[in-house]
Amino acid sequence: MTEAAAHPAHFWGPRPSSGGTWDFALWAPDASAVALRLDAGDEGDSDLAMRRGEDGVWHGAHAARAGDRYGFVVDGTYVPDPASRLQGGGVHDPSILVEPAAADTAGWTGRDWAEAAILEIHVGTFTAEGTFAAAARRLPDLAETGVTVVELMPVAQFAGDRGWGYDGVLPYAPHPAYGSPEDLKDFIAVAHRAGIAVLLDVVYNHFGPEGAYLHVTSPRFFGEGTHTPWGPAIDYGLRPVREFALQNAEMWVRDYGFDGLRLDAVHAIADPGKPHLITEMAERLRALDLGRPVHLVTEDERNLPDFQDEGTAVATWNDDYHHAVHALTTGEADSYYAPFAVDPMADLVTALERGQVDEGQQRPKGEPRGAPSGHLPPTAFLHANQTHDQIGNRAQGDRLIALIGPEPMRVLHALLLTSPYIPMLFMGEEIGARTPFRFFVGFEGDLAEAVRKGRAEEFKAFASFGEGVPDPVARDTFSGSRPYDHPPEDTEDWRALTRSLLRHRAEKVVPLLKTRRIEAGVGQTGPRALRALWRFEAGQIETVAALGTPYDPIPGADLTQGAPGDAYGFATKVTFT
Known part of the structure; x- marks a missing residue:
C-alpha cells in the first residue's frame, strides 16, 4: 500500500475530529473566499471561516453534530457539498453531516467470481415502492432462484425523483427517493445473509446536467476543451480530482459493504497518468483488506483486454455477444448492429469461443477496434442477452422476448446460463417478463424539453424503431x-427454467470454472445451429443449440430443450475428469 493510499489527503467533505469538532474541506483553488454555512438547529445558520491551503483546499474545523445541515459559500454563491453523503432534499438543498462508519460484514467472506450469476436491477422500478427496503424483501426469492450477485444501476443522487442514475451529480450521496444511507446498508446486509454479493454501477466519466456544483466550486475539476458524449471530461491528472473518485469507491466498498463496482464507460475516462485511475482504484480497494474479494467489472467500447490482463478487472461487459445474438434473432441491422448483421451466426460462434468478436481485425461496416482477447479465461467476459442499455435504449424499451417470442428466447436463456462465461440477466428476465424498460428522467423546465428532443433525435439512426418515442419525462x-407489476402468464414456467439452469451452473459449470481452461472449440453445424466444446483441467462442457435449424443431439445430456429435429432446441452435458 502506498503512503497516499494509507493516509489519503483530505481534499473533500467533512471528517469528524476530536472534541466534537469536524474538519470541513473543499478543493476550490480558484476561489477568493470560502465559508462554511452551518445550520446547527435552534442556533440557526452561521457562516464560519475557512482558510486556503497551498494546495487549493479550504479547511475549517468547527463544532458540529451528525445530522446538522451545512453547505459552502464560494465567492458569495451558496452550494451543497460536492462530497455530501446525505442531502436534506434535492441536489440544490443543504447537505447533512453523516458520521462515517464501516459496514458490519462480519461472517461474510464474499463470492468467488466464478460463482457469479448476476441480476441487474434498477432500484426505482424493481418494486412498486422503488426503495432499497422494498428491494431487500425480494432478495431471498432471488437467492432461491439461483442468483448469486445483484448489480445495482447507479444510486448516487441525481436531479429529480426518477432516472436511470447515469446523470448523478452527488456521487457520495444515495438517491433519497430510494431511501437513506442506512436503508442501503440494510439492503446489502440482507443480500449477504441470503448469500448474494452486491455490485454497484458507478459513473466516473461525467456528471449530470443539473446540480453539478463542482463547475462552480472547482472549475479545474473538468479538463479544458475535452468532452465526453455526456458533457465535459474530468481531469484525472490532478490529485484532488483523482482522490474524489478513489475515496468515493472506497466509501461504497468499505462503508456500505458493496462487493465490487461496475465501472461505466471507462473508455470515456480521460486519464494521462500512470497507473491508470482504474488500476489505482483496484489497488486501493484491495488494500482495504476487508476479508472478502472486491470485484471490478468494466464497460469498455474499445474491446481492449488491458485491465483484465493486469488483474485490475475481473471481467468486462462483452456487448459483442449481445449484438451477435440480437442481430441473429431479430434481423435488425441498424447503427451498431450493422457489422454484426452481416454474418451474425459466425459472430456468435466467435463470441462463444473467444469472448469478444472485434479483436482489431477489419470488420464489415465498421472501423477496426479491439485487441486479441482469446487468451483470457471465460470468466473475464460478462455476457448478457439483455441489459438496461440494450432494452432501454430502444425507442419503445422492448425486451428481446417481445421481439422474437418465447421459443428462441428459451434457447438463448439456456445458452447464456450454462456457458462458461459470466451470465447477467436484466430484472424480470428470470421470469420471462415482457414489460418494457424505457428511458425516463425527472427533469423539469428547459432541461426536460431538451431531453425530449434529444431522445427523438437519437433514433434517427434506427429506421426499424419507427416513430412515437415515449415521453421520457x-x-x-x-x-x-x-417488470413485476404485470408478470406474464408463464412466470412460473420461466422461474422454474431459470432455477433449473442456475442449479446446473452451480453444481457442474462453476467447479470447472475454478480450474484452468485448456481449449475451446465452437462451430456451426447448420445455418443457425452450433456445437461447442469447452475443455478445462477438471472436465468439459459440451453444448448444442438450434436457433432456426435443427441440431445434432448429445447422448446422455444433462439438460435439453426441444427435440433434435426441432428448429429451436438446446442440450448440454458436463463431464468431469
Whole structure:
C-alpha cells in the first residue's frame, strides 16, 4: 500500500475530529473566499471561516453534530457539498453531516467470481415502492432462484425523483427517493445473509446536467476543451480530482459493504497518468483488506483486454455477444448492429469461443477496434442477452422476448446460463417478463424539453424503431417500466427454467470454472445451429443449440430443450475428469 493510499489527503467533505469538532474541506483553488454555512438547529445558520491551503483546499474545523445541515459559500454563491453523503432534499438543498462508519460484514467472506450469476436491477422500478427496503424483501426469492450477485444501476443522487442514475451529480450521496444511507446498508446486509454479493454501477466519466456544483466550486475539476458524449471530461491528472473518485469507491466498498463496482464507460475516462485511475482504484480497494474479494467489472467500447490482463478487472461487459445474438434473432441491422448483421451466426460462434468478436481485425461496416482477447479465461467476459442499455435504449424499451417470442428466447436463456462465461440477466428476465424498460428522467423546465428532443433525435439512426418515442419525462414512462407489476402468464414456467439452469451452473459449470481452461472449440453445424466444446483441467462442457435449424443431439445430456429435429432446441452435458 502506498503512503497516499494509507493516509489519503483530505481534499473533500467533512471528517469528524476530536472534541466534537469536524474538519470541513473543499478543493476550490480558484476561489477568493470560502465559508462554511452551518445550520446547527435552534442556533440557526452561521457562516464560519475557512482558510486556503497551498494546495487549493479550504479547511475549517468547527463544532458540529451528525445530522446538522451545512453547505459552502464560494465567492458569495451558496452550494451543497460536492462530497455530501446525505442531502436534506434535492441536489440544490443543504447537505447533512453523516458520521462515517464501516459496514458490519462480519461472517461474510464474499463470492468467488466464478460463482457469479448476476441480476441487474434498477432500484426505482424493481418494486412498486422503488426503495432499497422494498428491494431487500425480494432478495431471498432471488437467492432461491439461483442468483448469486445483484448489480445495482447507479444510486448516487441525481436531479429529480426518477432516472436511470447515469446523470448523478452527488456521487457520495444515495438517491433519497430510494431511501437513506442506512436503508442501503440494510439492503446489502440482507443480500449477504441470503448469500448474494452486491455490485454497484458507478459513473466516473461525467456528471449530470443539473446540480453539478463542482463547475462552480472547482472549475479545474473538468479538463479544458475535452468532452465526453455526456458533457465535459474530468481531469484525472490532478490529485484532488483523482482522490474524489478513489475515496468515493472506497466509501461504497468499505462503508456500505458493496462487493465490487461496475465501472461505466471507462473508455470515456480521460486519464494521462500512470497507473491508470482504474488500476489505482483496484489497488486501493484491495488494500482495504476487508476479508472478502472486491470485484471490478468494466464497460469498455474499445474491446481492449488491458485491465483484465493486469488483474485490475475481473471481467468486462462483452456487448459483442449481445449484438451477435440480437442481430441473429431479430434481423435488425441498424447503427451498431450493422457489422454484426452481416454474418451474425459466425459472430456468435466467435463470441462463444473467444469472448469478444472485434479483436482489431477489419470488420464489415465498421472501423477496426479491439485487441486479441482469446487468451483470457471465460470468466473475464460478462455476457448478457439483455441489459438496461440494450432494452432501454430502444425507442419503445422492448425486451428481446417481445421481439422474437418465447421459443428462441428459451434457447438463448439456456445458452447464456450454462456457458462458461459470466451470465447477467436484466430484472424480470428470470421470469420471462415482457414489460418494457424505457428511458425516463425527472427533469423539469428547459432541461426536460431538451431531453425530449434529444431522445427523438437519437433514433434517427434506427429506421426499424419507427416513430412515437415515449415521453421520457412523463411519469407513466417510469411507472410502466416495472417488470413485476404485470408478470406474464408463464412466470412460473420461466422461474422454474431459470432455477433449473442456475442449479446446473452451480453444481457442474462453476467447479470447472475454478480450474484452468485448456481449449475451446465452437462451430456451426447448420445455418443457425452450433456445437461447442469447452475443455478445462477438471472436465468439459459440451453444448448444442438450434436457433432456426435443427441440431445434432448429445447422448446422455444433462439438460435439453426441444427435440433434435426441432428448429429451436438446446442440450448440454458436463463431464468431469
